[in-house]
Amino acid sequence: MPAVVTFFENLYYRPKWYHWAAAFLLLPFSILYASIMWIRRRIVRRRRFKLPIIGVGNLLVGGSGKTPMTITLAKRYEKAAVVLRGYGRKSRGLVVVSRWGRIESDVETSGDEAMLLARSLPDATIIVAEDRIEAIEKAHAMGATIVFLDDAFSKVGIEKFEILLYPAKTPNILPLPSGPFREFPSEKKFADLVLVEGRDFERIVTCEGCDEPMLLVTAIANPQRLEPFLPKGRIKGRLIRPDHAWFDTNEIERAMQIAGVKKILTTQKDAVKLETSGFDMALLTLRLRIEPTVFDAIERYVERFDTQRPAAAPT
Template sequence: MKQKLHLWIEDYLFFPNALQKIISFLLLPLTFIYMLIILTKRAMAKPINFGIPVISVGNIIVGGSGKTPITIKLASKYENACIILRGYGRASKGLYVVSLNGKILEDVKTSGDEAMLLANSLPKATIIVSENRVKAILKAKELGCKIIFLDDGFSKYQISKFNILLRPKDEPTNIFCLPSGGYREPKGFYAQADIELLEGSDFKRVISIKKDGVISELPAKTLLITAISKPKRLLEFLPKNIKMISFPDHYDFTKDDISKIEEEYKDYSFITTGKDFVKLEKFNLKNLYLMDLEIQIDEKVNFSLMDEYIESFKKGAQK
């Protein structure tokens, strides 16, 4: 029931049917209020320059657009990099240094799934989770970090930053902001990006199926277990006959959840995403495969503006 509900909500937000469109239109008065609040916040914000390059990797729709893997791809090229994110789905509150120069200091319950995936994927970086991004930036500077990546930081108008916006290859047919649609900010805000990256053109996802770190073939009877936004998008990378059980984004799997799945799908192998794997590995699922995601950025993408932005801080430090 829960699976059907959150899939229904995602269809409503992005690709609504006739009934869902009617509901969307009925909620438009609330959407106008929401947009007014967004526009007021943006107009009144006075961005703070922290004296350190801050690169925001964000989107303007609800849910995943590839922010975390793009952040991993970009941050891996820099020394003394820090990635700051809110840490959705974590059991903790406040500021935590999840990893310091690659040394992991917290568990996945404290960090949240995305932060732990970042920590595992960036063995030299510092990862900080915090609801307050300003405090996190100051902490990163205190720790000696030289460049900061904000995962999902576009809406943090009070922070002076370089904005990279990710655009989905399949644009939602529902163009409204919340709660009438899946846009967190007006679609016209793409024009505010310093760099806009379109999936399928500027970057693509490459999936390798791995078992215990080795590239493998999936057994015929395999179940996909996931708790990411828009889980149906994973099916294009998997065999057509695969079954799927999905949970709400950032869901914290329980022992009872896994026991029920193992009981119902006794003869099946299982596959999951990297974000889900950091939460599932403690259950020691037999025959668990990983969808190992790599981002490939097209050579035509010009990052010279970002390079100039980063270089400007080096020049400022030399004066």
């Protein structure tokens, strides 16, 4: 992984004393950026829709469990659609990745997260689009009765029930680029639910097929968060790429030869890009344990929304 990416990941999630010099130099840009976001959140007019919108997001860059949270919540509803940007995809515009469980796209067109959602939600519709409003309208036209927005907290122009995922520890509370926060941390007050990891939800990771020496292959944000879940003594090498990056099979083969292994270990998000590669793969599977009060709060919103029947969105 590029050294600059590693440096900023360490600055954001594992800062040492020498990282703070760079954070201090970048601080004027951080204050300017966060101030613009502060103003934007207060002046942008929010658009309302005729069906409930559940936003799942975070304030920090990098992985926070948004996708597994979205999967867990969307499974509870019939005719649910999930809308997301589709970062890393090799396409543009609106793409229907799956239509009520029937997958209509390949992973290069959809992106890794969207394909993982499509595989994990066999009864839902998954749509990727730069324009989330266009995608919500498409989902509604297709018959969706509820829409989940993945990575949604920054989408301030959409009226929705805001679920904000928050880490248990935040060693660096500065905004980008000095720290990992997309906005001032105080902006979490705009969320309807703030779910703290370790209190409101917990990650449960299982290592499937981890029965021999392996090469870890992954392209996720902050990959060091995998360390507590890796089988001890089985990881003989690592091939780490930036978040959403695509893999070169020749590079993986060379890394396997150097490590002296015949098997790779990867995540569910990475596996959708590697499933046709022919490699023998072990898998880190992730599910969430969520406090029942979270489901109750969402259900109350959905029931209240149905009662209020909001007017049509302005044109």
